[in-house]
Amino acid sequence: MTPGLLQGKTAIVTGAGSGMGKAAARLFAQQGANVVLADLNEQAAEQAAVELNRQQALVIRTDVTDDDSVKEMVSETLETFGHVDVLVNSAGVAQVFTPVEQLSPEQWDKIMNVNAKSVFLTSRHVVPFMKKRMRGTIINIASIAGVRARPGLNAYCASKGAVILFTKALALELAPYQIRVNAINPGPAETPMLGQFLSGDAGQAEEQKRKIFLESVPLRRLIQPEEIAQAALYLASDLAKSVTGEIMNVDGGRGI
Template sequence: MDFSGKVAVVTGGANGIGRAVALGFARGGAKVVVVDRDAEAGAALAAEIGRGRAIFCAADVTRAADVQGYVQAALDAFGAIDCFHNNAGIEGRIAPTAEYDEAVFDAVMAVNVKGVFLGLRHVLPVMIRQGRGAVVNTASIAGLVGTAGMPAYVASKHAVIGLTKVAAGEVGPLGIRVNAVCPGPIATRMVQDIARQVSPNNPESVEERYAAAIPLRRYGTPEEVANVVLFLCSDLASNVTGAQYVVDGGRTSAPALGVSQGMGR
């Protein structure tokens, strides 16, 4: 997967899956724009990739002005956007729908849905002008199946898949591909936080119980998700658009679990 001469933008790029994707693009030869609210980690990652090969742009993906800012920063620094990993997301709280906090619901939908929409809204015009580009939105297996106790997250990730399908149909004729990646349980801060919410005194038991229900018997790694994102952005996937690629160790092939037994990305 050769990204020499390409420019990649990764939101939520400072940590977890986004970090692994940013590093993967850099190893493939791309210039990388790391976008995140975590300025310290984002700047450190850009420095790690190297001056002239990466920049960091602090942004809140729920604000149109910030999204326009990272798009313009990419164009100012590198002149194009060839690959876009629309990845920033939050998990929210664990609670039944009948008890779910409205403010938390709004926050999750703002980042996970509006943030993805705004990314598409402001990156796609650049790709349309270029006549090329590949987008990968981060959905989740929570966008494919329900998980008790996560109404906001599940709703938001179903919406990401919907946005992916709509955009793919719209810009496919213009030479632009839009796909989604659906991680299952990945060894990241997000999944660790969910385990702590489910069992504050013994989060390890939640992780052990969940891993035991996965056919591969383990959590995935950020790098394993990154490999799929990079494939979808590469010329190897030149005939793939509007698709949802599951990276879950077989989780969605196993019997459904409640949040006390299992977790999404």
């Protein structure tokens, strides 16, 4: 058997209990990585880990908005696997379409904290260990909504725009340490999150809103979580040795 693209590597995947994070954890493990499934929903992460070789998989209940929780998750990863090579930030929350005057400061903070502050917190705790080894890759799952706005998704778009610029700033900052930092912008994707974007607006039927998402994609298809996992695998592997600061759209052309 040929060795996998991530043989011997350790990858932390946040949001690994569902959708894209779950697909990345599965693919990375198939490619030989030890995988840490870090999710607030421990039960979902445990369920995702059932499909994996348990020697390769570690589930850690983590709240990515909480500095202590993230710190604890990173030290448990190091205790178990000895090092960390890859960080995938996939945990996130959606926003239901909300006019800005109806969005509460608490809703704004939650979206910014889970989607944007989390990426700072995980980077903050992982980077010192990557720096010591002069290697590592960070992959942030942003969104095409971070470059192409939709009405009513004000906080969500802002949170993803922040992730994109943070990715570029970190790519420059960490290049001297051979640490690569990239982001993926998924288009509308077939995961449980899509339902959360769709719900909440009583004015339009769910099916009609799904159609709006679909019709905004030139290739007329919803993105599959496995496609995001494959892009993340490329960025995590040595195939992308010279790629840093890249914001890769995997969006069926939505960003054009």
